[in-house]
Amino acid sequence: MQSFWEQTSWLEADLVVIGGGLVGISTAISFIENNLGKKVVVLERGLVPSGASTRNAGFACFGSVSEIASDIDLMGADRARDIVQQRIDGLALLRARCKGADIGYQDDGGHEIFCDNHPALARIEEVNDCIAPILGNNAFAIRNDLIRAYGFSSAVTTLVRTPFEATLDSGKLVRSLWNIASYNGIDIRTGAEVVEVDDTGGCVNVHVRTHHNAHTITAQQVVLATNAWIPGLVASSHMPAIRPGRGQVLVTEPLRNLALRGSFHFDEGFYYFRNLGDRVLLGGGRNLDFEAETTTSHETTEPIQSALESMLRDLILPEHQEIAIAYRWAGTMAFTTSKQPYVGRVSPSIVVAFGCNGMGVALSSSIATSASTML
């Protein structure tokens, strides 16, 4: 049994947000900004945020030229432009929220490299025209002079650059958001794994397991922001299906005379890399084994890590003799079939918010705004 003190001061809340990643913490902040004085609790099962938000590549991106061209084919120019607008707005909101905090933001531009005559290369003007109302003319331009300057292999035949993409430090970003949340009185509890949510009609009972014991927190409303782990807690026929996708990453030791700067996309976004100071972060390779990579496991695998290493040595850093790998990890993305995020109610007092589709840095703030206005 809980004590009176535990129950009244710790186990009741106006809003419980489950999941302390970019979507969850931003939703909590967004809600408190418009509901000063309300009691908001964020429950995170890890001791630190343990989902995609602190295991990603830190691209502040809005879509590469091949990706936007493919979206135009898939959904038409107007819808493709709307999505770019959503990402750009989300990035602006995120930066405004973190203004003054060190999130490691580096304005070095974004790039897409090609080793073949990809059809998107003939569509740069079309893509530029499509998004000109958002970013002005010529968001993307061919800059083949950078292929040699950055030290890529001669297998790279074309490089497209945009000045509107940037990189950031994902650890510092989430930490800044947690600090902003705490500063605004939001109660973040770590090591708190939610095992069940039960909407009773009048309120929601959130059953939490910790290393030490189990508790039930009673909330007026709940937002479920556990990304790929949402299906473990709620099921609804109204909610789009969620497909988990593992993303594997490696980071090198510092490299002498590293030339490349900024973020880079390759093979329709299945590979991505960037400089991290004097190191290189490289991730991707899900397309090598889609079935095995449809998992929430955070284990790395030998075949994908070797493929990443080969790409690193042969394509990205052919002039570097000594490359040592300092970090390897994996994280889980959540994909929807439409490639669109989803924010909706699954019961009178439970809202779900997910589906960043591998672009949570840009989309999480807009998703959070939608979720908090629904409360």
Ligand SMILES: Cc1cc2nc3c(=O)[nH]c(=O)nc-3n(C[C@H](O)[C@H](O)[C@H](O)COP(=O)(O)OP(=O)(O)OC[C@H]3O[C@@H](n4cnc5c(N)ncnc54)[C@H](O)[C@@H]3O)c2cc1C
């Ligand atoms: C390898 C990789 C690279 C990526 N690169 C980029 C990039 O460069 N740019 C970009 O924009 N996006 C990138 N992404 C995607 C981006 O990281 C995600 O879209 C974003 O972090 C999703 O945020 P989220 O809050 O929805 O989910 P998450 O960050 O996964 O947060 C969910 C949280 O819920 C917690 N949780 C789960 N179950 C429970 C439970 N039962 N009880 C309590 N807590 C629970 C988890 O521990 C986790 O902290 C990448 C993703 C990966 C995996």
